[in-house]
Amino acid sequence: MIIRPYGSTYAFFTPTVPHMHFLTVVFTDYTLRTVALGAALLGVVSGVLGCFAVLRRQALLGDAMSHAALPGIAVAFWLTGQRDPLVLLIGATVAAWLAALLILGITRASRVKEDSALAMTLAVFFGFGLVLLSALQKHPNAAQAGLKTFLFGQAAALVERDLAVMALLGVPALLCVALLWKQFKLLSFDPEYAASLGMPTGFLSVLLTTLMVLAIAIGLQAVGVVLMSAMLVAPAAAARQWTNRLSAMVLLAATFGAGAGVAGALISATARGVSTGPAVVLCLTAITLVSLLLAPERGLLWSAWRRRQAMAIPE
Amino acid sequence: MLPALEITDLTVAYHDRPVLWDVDLRVPAGVLMAIVGPNGAGKTTLIKAALGLVRPAAGQTLIFGRPYAEQRRLVAYVPQRGSVDWDFPTTVLDVVMMGRYGSLGWLRRPGAREREQALAALDKVRMVEFAHRQISQLSGGQQQRVFLARALVQDAQIYIMDEPFQGVDAVTERAIVALLRDLRTRGRTVVVVHHDLQTVPEYFDWVTLINVRRIASGPVQEVFTEANLRATYGGRIAFLGRDGVGAPGDIATGPVAPEGMAG
Numbered sequence A: 001m002i003i004r005p006y007g008s009t010y011a012f013f014t015p016t017v018p019h020m021h022f023l024t025v026v027f028t029d030y031t032l033r034t035v036a037l038g039a040a041l042l043g044v045v046s047g048v049l050g051c052f053a054v055l056r057r058q059a060l061l062g063d064a065m066s067h068a069a070l071p072g073i074a075v076a077f078w079l080t081g082q083r084d085p086l087v088l089l090i091g092a093t094v095a096a097w098l099a100a101l102l103i104l105g106i107t108r109a110s111r112v113k114e115d116s117a118l119a120m121t122l123a124v125f126f127g128f129g130l131v132l133l134s135a136l137q138k139h140p141n142a143a144q145a146g147l148k149t150f151l152f153g154q155a156a157a158l159v160e161r162d163l164a165v166m167a168l169l170g171v172p173a174l175l176c177v178a179l180l181w182k183q184f185k186l187l188s189f190d191p192e193y194a195a196s197l198g199m200p201t202g203f204l205s206v207l208l209t210t211l212m213v214l215a216i217a218i219g220l221q222a223v224g225v226v227l228m229s230a231m232l233v234a235p236a237a238a239a240r241q242w243t244n245r246l247s248a249m250v251l252l253a254a255t256f257g258a259g260a261g262v263a264g265a266l267i268s269a270t271a272r273g274v275s276t277g278p279a280v281v282l283c284l285t286a287i288t289l290v291s292l293l294l295a296p297e298r299g300l301l302w303s304a305w306r307r308r309q310a311m312a313i314p315e
Numbered sequence B: 001m002l003p004a005l006e007i008t009d010l011t012v013a014y015h016d017r018p019v020l021w022d023v024d025l026r027v028p029a030g031v032l033m034a035i036v037g038p039n040g041a042g043k044t045t046l047i048k049a050a051l052g053l054v055r056p057a058a059g060q061t062l063i064f065g066r067p068y069a070e071q072r073r074l075v076a077y078v079p080q081r082g083s084v085d086w087d088f089p090t091t092v093l094d095v096v097m098m099g100r101y102g103s104l105g106w107l108r109r110p111g112a113r114e115r116e117q118a119l120a121a122l123d124k125v126r127m128v129e130f131a132h133r134q135i136s137q138l139s140g141g142q143q144q145r146v147f148l149a150r151a152l153v154q155d156a157q158i159y160i161m162d163e164p165f166q167g168v169d170a171v172t173e174r175a176i177v178a179l180l181r182d183l184r185t186r187g188r189t190v191v192v193v194h195h196d197l198q199t200v201p202e203y204f205d206w207v208t209l210i211n212v213r214r215i216a217s218g219p220v221q222e223v224f225t226e227a228n229l230r231a232t233y234g235g236r237i238a239f240l241g242r243d244g245v246g247a248p249g250d251i252a253t254g255p256v257a258p259e260g261m262a263g
Ligand SMILES: Nc1ncnc2c1ncn2[C@@H]1O[C@H](COP(=O)(O)OP(=O)(O)O)[C@@H](O)[C@H]1O
Pocket: B014, B015, B019, B037, B038, B039, B040, B041, B042, B043, B044, B045, B046
């Protein structure tokens, strides 16, 4: 109890220990703290809403909507000429929403299957977004606005105002999920039964999709439109491996999302020239891989081991 | 007396192809009714339209004489077992408590009372010891009993079930029949989509035969005739090697042994 070489306050701040030094910087350096906070927030929001997306088999819809946000960002910038995060995120949200409506409209009105409608919408919106982006490069403010970073994300560019906008969209989204927990759970498990109980399933479904759009929107600047869907799907898929309860799955996915978000953001913020999206996806891949392999009951290694046990002990 | 369920002029079309054409149906209160018809006859569509789950091209549903939308609380729905993903992260008890969500209002969470009601319903279907099981670890018969328990906690007047006997073992089948009879004894009305024609006279007292149109509907002894069955199934019927099916004497009334139900 007298000698405590590790874990003491003194050791934490000792600049000679390199990784400790790194942590110290994160908690004291203003820019890095903003980046870490932003990444944690978007990780939590996308982790939570990603669970519902995965359970409702809407992972591909998430991917289509995040790609579809690109033209929204470009148009918002083109119309206002400024890089205000609120304006750009509203543009992104509207475009993603329109894409979701279009997909719904195509599947309702024609015999086109949903996966084809998703692929078509994604390609059209994303292609249009790329065209707009190249056209906007001639705009005097474009380089400064860093629109290109919306493709693969640049968490290091987050400033306090971005954080405020992310919180403005993300916190109400989380509150909504907490308040309508039982509705969203039943909607995800058995929507027709929910309707038979008198729940307004159409409204709830639109609401949940809208929250998903918000989760995507707040992640766009940090993670980028191309890889944002991984931020929705991977934490949820990994969390599903470890638990059989929805509440635990959602909390775990939020933790995984925040962890990967912060790790990825810090990697890209400290290593020059690494976009945040790919760095986050690398961290998510690690988490997901471990979960798919090692989780008790559902993990691949676990089932392989169980099979061996079963064969080793003859009846 | 007002019929429990009255459907008039019901027409439903998917992509302009009618799957139900001008169906009328009156179900008196307190009967056990089977809906039979070949695959694709529109049985599932009929009950979904009655419950407002698919939008009909025409027609209306009255529950005890009033529009369905006002009387929703009186109706409990047991969907087909295969209509949900049983790998959903939740437990048996949690699924059964979902039956109370409709009465809880927007923001209230299920609590101790709902838990008790759910456990009582699980007891009725002999599934209490499975309360904390993950639902993916259930057999088909157990899944079906969980769905029945979920409907039981709604404490409805009318129960509408889609193929509750499909793919269940003999033990579960007997348990479900006992449950249906118990509901009838307590004055409830039960409508069941059923596909085993052999057991219709034994299990049910009313029957509706449909194939896009309603062929016949009424007491089993009166309408479960070979002529009506031929009209419903076309030439594809070569079963029940006797004519005059559904004599009242066929109806088994003995109690169903409960000890086998734990399986
Ligand atoms: N969502 C749907 N879209 C298009 N056609 C459908 C849909 N649901 C059912 N059908 C068609 O409607 C007909 C009636 O189906 P259903 O009511 O499920 O029959 P049953 O339950 O008697 O087997 C079938 O031909 C089926 O293919």
